[in-house]
Amino acid sequence: MPFAILNEFSPFELTEGVIFSIFATIIIACALGVITVRNPVYAVLLLVIAFFSSAALFVMQGAEFLGLLLVIVYVGAIAVLFLFVVMMLDIRFVARAKLQRKHLQLALLVAGLLLFELLAVVIIDQPRERADNKLTTSASQVTASQATANQVSANQVSSSQVAASQVAASKKMIAKPTVGLVKDILAKKIREEELAREEAAKGLLDNTTELGLLVYSEYLVIFEIAGLLLLLAMLGAIVLTHRKRDDVLRQNISTQHTRDEKARLVDIEPRSGV
Amino acid sequence: MIVAIPLLPLFASIIVGLFSRRMGAALALFITCLFMIIASILAISLFLSVALRGFETTITLAPWFTVGNLSIAWAMQVDTLSSVMMAIVCVVSTLVHIYSAGYMQDDASLPRFMAYLSLFTFFMLALVSANNLLQMFFGWEGVGLASYLLIGYWHHKDSAARAGVKAFLVNRIGDFGFVLGICATYKMFGSLNFSEIFAMVPDVLGEELVIFNWRFEAITAISLLLFVGAMGKSAQLGLHVWLPDAMEGPTPVSALIHAATMVTAGVFMLCRMSGLFEYSETALATITLFGAATAFFAASVAITQNDLKRVIAYSTCSQLGYMVLAVGLSAYSAAMFHLTTHAFFKALLFLAAGSLIHALSGEQDMKRMGGLRSMMPLTYLLFWVGVLSLAGIPIFSGYYSKDIILESAWASHTIVGQVAFLLGNISVFLTAGYATRMIIMSFHWLPRFEEKLMERVHESPPAMSIPLLLLAIGAISSGFLLKDWFVGEGSGNFWRASIFVEDYHTALQDAHHSPRWVEVLPLFLSVLGIAAGFLCYQIFTSLPARLARILRPIHQFLLEKWYFDKLYNLLFLRSAFSLARALWHGVDEKTIDALGPDGISTVARRLGERLRIMQSGYVYHYVFAILIGVVVFGAFAIAQRL
């Protein structure tokens, strides 16, 4: 009864396993393709497929915001960029330099070793992993069910709390003299945030909002730096590739505004001639 | 006033030396001779006062330096020994000063020569009058310097310059022994002043001196080291090579330095340190042997020499042998007596030879002389005086001083004494032989020099002949006049404390009543020698040539001065130079530099080159390196967890 074990797992797990294996094979295949295929265009396309499938995996794991982001950023921007560059630079199909036998063996050996080590880390943790895993999956179910159960009770509780906090906030408000409009807006913002955090705690919100909450509270600074990084990259690219090309008409604002000495307003007496 | 004696020549030499450029020859001569005459008058009066009235004193001029327990001062110790020497030095030096006025008058830089002569006299007087070993060493090296300057006076002659250096170096080898002797004395006695040393000798007798972890009996070691110093200065066998070459210098120099004064400094030092030498039998024995050997060696070589001045030089060497021999037999006063008489007749011989050479305008080879008997009668006569006193004929001074030495050799009744007696007598015969050969070859026969020199041959001018006459008088009279003072009955209270003789060394006292034949033998041998000389060179002139052919090896051996020069050149000079080159290139460049700085720098450069290849510029090499790093790190991490 080969399929006896099937009933061991819930239908949900089954589908998940199938989807995962499909996508995993696609990614590995495309990755191998990227590094082996001769024509760079094919390489880029394979890269795109790999990104797509990994985005799918992300979504499967509940990180749909990132998955979609992956699709937009990687596939949309980076892959296109690659294509653009590949097309622009008419890269000739250079014959792959013959790989000496000795190099290949050494490379494979090292790669194999590396692979083994990484897997070893995985395998060694496996036994404990498996145990916790079971635990987590079952736990996740448990939490899922509980979540729904206490959701209902949470609502009653939270509403009373909300009321109480509003009262407290307002009391606070009255105590301090109203300094100005800004203060009111800020206070409102803080209250909303507290409200959102309570709901996140209850695990109700979807991935994006949760992510947003997290990013804009704890990782705010790092997020700014990431933004800065991107700005820097953009500037860098421009500076690097910018060329002054004189065969292109260009407008030079500053020269236009300067006064030309020769052209001057002159008062002429009537009938005296210039 | 006593202090003036050494300082006068010093001032003369400084005045003339500094202004030698602007000063004319006459003025220079006048100053130096005047100062010297005053000094010699003072010296003679001092000698008389010391000898007659027993005057004795030590004058400290100025402190030299004091370090820890060693305090040395510039001082003059006036006692019989030093006053005798001062008198001889001053007298002979003055005569030489006057003589060189005539001999060197056509020399361009006469002031410089006179300055050097006075400088030499100062150093000699400083040496003689020293009351401590360091001041004696000061005079010792100063005299060496003066002889270097004077030998190399005609520095345009390469041979003269080389002879000067050779003289200084061989003297320096002697000084090597002297300095170590001084150090040993300082170690043993803690002081360098003679009075303190002689006082402490008894309680240092048993002490030992450890050098190269060999144990030496202290007194013997010190005496032998000091004797090495004396050997260097008095040209004893082994360190005599510089004396014949020193004849490169002008003849007055040879007369003053290499006959009368400097070479006798060694003998003087031995007599001065008699208080120390008396306590070491081995030292005295070695000194006697060396003296006898030198006497015989020099006499044997002198016979074959053809250069007039070299013959006289070897005769000086031989007479010095006699003096050292006498010292070895602890007959110090006999040595001093012979030193005094020798100073006169040897200076006479040299200056006479000088006027001969002057007349022949520089010709020194006896084979190209001859027939001068009629042309230069006075010099011929004076030459005979010198030869006869050298040979030891009774009236002349040589007889008295040489005979007493040979008698004391016999009277010492030691094996060493007998050997000395034997060698001494053989050398007497040889001395008489070469002396007569010398006078015949240079004065008799027919003139063998070119015609054009003939009319220029003339009797030497008064400036040269007066000193000769004075010296002749001294050569004749000094014998019997000073006999009883120096070695006679009165010698006891004459020498007083300056010479110390152990009471069981009675060689000198017994010498007076030694058997008849011992007194007569030397006389007989010298007469025989003169006869042999006449026989070979006056009558059968072909005999010497035939003899030389028959005894070819011996003749050659003697002609080559017992091959000492060749031996030293090979053994010391050439090996020193090759060792030096080996050390310079081999050790300095090849090992120390190769291992040290150059070695390290080349290794660093080679290592750098090999490392450079690592940076190939290819990205994948770097990635590969990263990979390996990761793998290694991973392995390490896993090993941790297992």
Add this chain to the structure above:
Amino acid sequence: MPSLLSSLLPVSLAHYLFLSTSLFVIGLIGLFLNRRHVIVILMSVELLFLAASMNFIAFSAALGDLSGQVFALFILATAAAEVTIGLAILVVYYRNRASIAIHDISDLKG
């Protein structure tokens, strides 16, 4: 077969780790083995970034802690920045040297 299946089926953290590791190794090999031109290097770097973010996501899912995803986001940002600069350099290099074959680019030699 059953044990294999059972090990395969419940998609757990290990599977994702396995996937991202192999992806990472492939990226490295791409970097190392490629003899063609620089573009492939950039692509392999992309793969590395992808593997890293996958790892983050896997752990964030397993541990239920969102910060993993935040970091994945940042990796995304850096990857994007890196590629832009890489391509810019590539373009400039091509403009000067007219070829971007691997074996030419070795000027920074020791």
Add this chain to the structure above:
Amino acid sequence: MDNWPLLSTIIFLPLLGAGLLTLIRGRENDIALAAKSTALWVALSNFALTLGLWYSFDRQQEGFQFVESKSWIASSGISYSVGVDGLSLFFVVLASFLTVLCILASWRSITKRVRDFMAAFLVLESLSIGAFLALDTILFYLFFEGVLLPMFYIIGIWGGERRIYAAFKFFLYTFLGSVLMLLSIISLTWIGGTTYIPELMNTDFSIGLQRVLWLGFFVSFAVKTPMWPFHTWLPDAHVEAPTAGSVMLAGLLLKMGGYGFLRFCLPILPDASQFYAPLVFSLSAIAVVYASLVALVQEDIKKLIAYSSVAHMGFVTAGLFANNATALSGAVMQMISHGLVSAALFLCVGVLYDRAKTREIKAFRAIVQPMPAYARLMLVFTLASIGLPGTSGFIGEILTLLGVFQASPATAFALALGMILGAGYMLHLYRRVFFGPPAAMPDKLYDLQTRENFVLISLVLPVVWIGLYPAPLLNIITPDILPIIATAGH
């Protein structure tokens, strides 16, 4: 007036002078002349100050005088403290005296970058005087190392053909040595608790520790003196250095090695010095004989004199470790006399080099004809270098010999042998250069000018004066040696 920091002024006046030089403006040769005269005036005034120091130095007072001490790096207790005693006084006077002579000697022979040359010399003077006066180990090390820099430039810029090689070799050789010394100094301060030398002098360290520390000091000072195996930098440095450079190198830098032994190894590590004395004796014996032999076959006059310096310093090191008053004061006298004599010899070679632009012995013959005055002065210095009585060389050598013979007669034999060889190579040199049949010498061998005459005569006077009457110097040196002997004695 008495609280005027005399020592600090002596140290930093030349430095100030060097600074002053940089302010000069104007045309090329104006700068040169102005630089030379200001440098001369600064050096002269500093020399006057040192003479004042000597005059006001009173012999009765034990230990260091004119001590100034201000805290420098308070945290680790390092203080800027300077003081002078009998041992260091004469080196300071020698330093300022030689600087004046160097400036005078290179008045016309240095043409390019005269201002920097003069500045380098003033800096060299102040650093070396600082080293002699420093009473703080770290301060001493600072000056000891600092001296290398100006010397490196002097050899490197104004030197001969292989100057770069020589400059580097000199610098790295000495530097490597003194790095080990730094280790010893640090551990000394660490264990001794203080960097103040007088205190270190009477703290006693354990035997084992002393032996290790001593080695550190030994290597550095051995390279600097130079002792036998570490001497190969000296001939190259001397041959390539300009005349004035060699004078300072021989006159000053070599003394620092000896002074270092005297200030550090003997008083602070007495038992180790006793323990290693046989080693030093054998090395010095080898140095004397080896260097004299090698000097015999040199073709270049300067190299010959360089090797003679190695031989003379062999005397010094032997004397220093003989552990008795005569030997130590002899070593100090030998250092002072070597400073004067070798400086004079190098100046003489400089005179020849300025005229004939070569230092090969073969190039010269019968120099006495065209240059009699020069020949006479050179003779005096040759005799002083041989150690003829009546010159300072003799005092140094005889005292060292007397002292060393008491400690180890074998070494005294080698040293005395060195005296013979010394006479050998010096007179051999003198004969080949000055005597011999008159040859066609280059006509520009004119005799000494007034300036050169003045410089050389101002060196002859002290050499002969010390030779005849060294008492004033010895009376100052000996009292300060007795404590060193005492500590070693117990």
